[in-house]
Amino acid sequence: MLNSNNPILAKQLKIQKYHILDGMTNLDDGWGAPYDNQTYVEAYDQLEMALMEPLDHVLEKSNVEEFRPKFKNQKDPKKRNWIKKTNGDTEWKELIYGFGTSDESEIEDHELKKHYFQPPLQVQRNSFVKNTLMNFKKESNIDIQRLAIMGCGEMSLERGLCDVLGTFGTINVLSVDIDPVSLSVGQQLLEKHLNQQGDIISSETGLPVLMRSYLGDILEPDHRFADVDAIVSLEVVEHISLEDAKKFVNNVLGTLIPRIFIFSTPNHEYNTVFGMKPGEFRHDDHKFEMNRKEFSDWLEELSIRFPHYLIEPPHFIGMTPKYEDLSGASQAAVCRLQDNINTSLPQEITPYKSVGHVACRLGSRLVAYNLVRQAFLEWLENVEMHPAGLKNETFMPYWSFNISHILHHIHAPISFSSTIDEKVAIKYIQGMTSYKVHPDSVNGVNGIAIPQSQTKANLIETVERNAKMQ
Ligand SMILES: C[S@@+](CC[C@H](N)C(=O)[O-])C[C@H]1O[C@@H](n2cnc3c(N)ncnc32)[C@H](O)[C@@H]1O
Numbered sequence: 161m162l163n164s165n166n167p168i169l170a171k172q173l174k175i176q177k178y179h180i181l182d183g184m185t186n187l188d189d190g191w192g193a194p195y196d197n198q199t200y201v202e203a204y205d206q207l208e209m210a211l212m213e214p215l216d217h218v219l220e221k222s223n224v225e226e227f228r229p230k231f232k233n234q235k236d237p238k239k240r241n242w243i244k245k246t247n248g249d250t251e252w253k254e255l256i257y258g259f260g261t262s263d264e265s266e267i268e269d270h271e272l273k274k275h276y277f278q279p280p281l282q283v284q285r286n287s288f289v290k291n292t293l294m295n296f297k298k299e300s301n302i303d304i305q306r307l308a309i310m311g312c313g314e315m316s317l318e319r320g321l322c323d324v325l326g327t328f329g330t331i332n333v334l335s336v337d338i339d340p341v342s343l344s345v346g347q348q349l350l351e352k353h354l355n356q357q358g359d360i361i362s363s364e365t366g367l368p369v370l371m372r373s374y375l376g377d378i379l380e381p382d383h384r385f386a387d388v389d390a391i392v393s394l395e396v397v398e399h400i401s402l403e404d405a406k407k408f409v410n411n412v413l414g415t416l417i418p419r420i421f422i423f424s425t426p427n428h429e430y431n432t433v434f435g436m437k438p439g440e441f442r443h444d445d446h447k448f449e450m451n452r453k454e455f456s457d458w459l460e461e462l463s464i465r466f467p468h469y470l471i472e473p474p475h476f477i478g479m480t481p482k483y484e485d486l487s488g489a490s491q492a493a494v495c496r497l498q499d500n501i502n503t504s505l506p507q508e509i510t511p512y513k514s515v516g517h518v519a520c521r522l523g524s525r526l527v528a529y530n531l532v533r534q535a536f537l538e539w540l541e542n543v544e545m546h547p548a549g550l551k552n553e554t555f556m557p558y559w560s561f562n563i564s565h566i567l568h569h570i571h572a573p574i575s576f577s578s579t580i581d582e583k584v585a586i587k588y589i590q591g592m593t594s595y596k597v598h599p600d601s602v603n604g605v606n607g608i609a610i611p612q613s614q615t616k617a618n619l620i621e622t623v624e625r626n627a628k629m630q
């Protein structure tokens with residue numbers, strides 16, 4: 161199975177290599193709605209209900225700024241005397257942790273040092289996952305509806321994938337970690353990211369994504385993580401004993417059975433690039449590190465034990481010039497399910513505790529447009545346009561109406577209609593009436609102006625004619 165002479169594999173590898181850092185070129189531009197209005201409205205209904213479900217356990221809120229004294233070479237951020245002003249590195253930490261203020265703790269982590277990796281290794285690993293899943297979706301034409309991240313840590317991957325979840329066709333992201341502090345930090349960073357990047361995220365069309373996090377031990381399988389489309393576990397296995405790492409991977413491939421499983425671990429041989437002694441581990445918390453042969457042998461073992469998976473030869477992530485012979489700092493496995501088999505894990509096996517949920521609201525402009533049109537038509541049917549209500553401030557008298565009254569006629573859950581901006585709705589109405597209606601915002605109240613020359617019947621006719629041409 162691990163034969164790199166296989167032409168299909170070689171082609172896949174070539175495509176993957178090509179896509180690694182070139183960004184996503186074929187993203188939906190946001191205007192095409194792959195689902196109909198009803199599907200959106202139902203998805204928002206379900207989202208609202210899911211967000212109302214009580215959590216199994218409420219985490220103590222961790223201080224994001226004081227996070228991560230847990231690994232080797234990471235100084236205690238409370239001891240401020242070693243803080244030095246950051247330079248361009250701040251930018252990378254902004255990417256990784258979502259904060260990068262000037263007095264932020266300087267984390268002395270080999271992998272984070274700018275001169276080794278540009279972009280940082282973590283970002284490269286996330287890009288690798290993004291591209292691998294993108295290729296999986298393109299080649300198989302299967303949506304990654306449910307995506308699970310095991311050993312999610314501070315949810316850097318979750319943040320990194322938000323802007324492509326629409327392209328993946330994702331509706332659920334499930335994350336699990338054993339460490340409540342990492343989870344609490346991850347939740348805070350994810351929420352901050354979703355708020356700050358809202359405009360970018362909503363530039364892509366897709367159903368809303370429920371992102372749920374769980375406290376749990378990945379050595380115990382949980383039915384909610386079974387039969388998902390993709391499982392990703394980056395830099396986790398080395399934090400448990402080799403025996404447990406093998407048990408975890410066996411559980412994924414033999415019990416949870418995702419369509420695609422991606423996992424990574426450090427390439428031990430690469431530590432020499434960081435000036436480390438042979439045998440020294442990259443972090444204190446590592447229980448083992450594998451050289452390239454050991455990792456590739458493990459994948460060989462797995463492909464024999466799990467013949468229903470096609471396991472690609474190891475991928476390498478993070479190169480440093482002049483050290484090309486060491487392949488890369490992280491080694492990753494990509495395992496793709498070949499047969500249509502399902503889990504036999506009983507439904508009642510749910511040891512993980514839900515500890516957080518948040519919605520990633522993707523764009524839905526066409527759906528919003530259609531809902532605004534329906535609301536505008538319904539409102540028009542009912543509105544009274546008396547000559548007494550005309551405003552005479554200009555050459556052409558006009559009626560002025562508050563847009564919020566029109567938007568009250570939208571037939572959709574509030575969680576969806578609240579995503580429609582008033583000014584954007586006015587722009588839609590202008591367009592659908594062939595600019596017979598104008599924006600009229602006075603004293604911060606957004607409204608529309610309908611000139612006296614327009615009749616209700618004429619406006620309705622124009623809107624309906626334009627709708628037919630859509
Ligand atoms: C190096 S961090 C990687 C975090 C994340 N995957 C990333 O790429 O940023 C390893 C994570 O594995 C988690 N972990 C270790 N053992 C675990 C276990 N048995 N169950 C769940 N999570 C575990 C740790 O708490 C930690 O957050």
Ligand SMILES: [Mg+2]
Pocket residue numbers: 395396398399443446
């Ligand atoms: Mg590690």
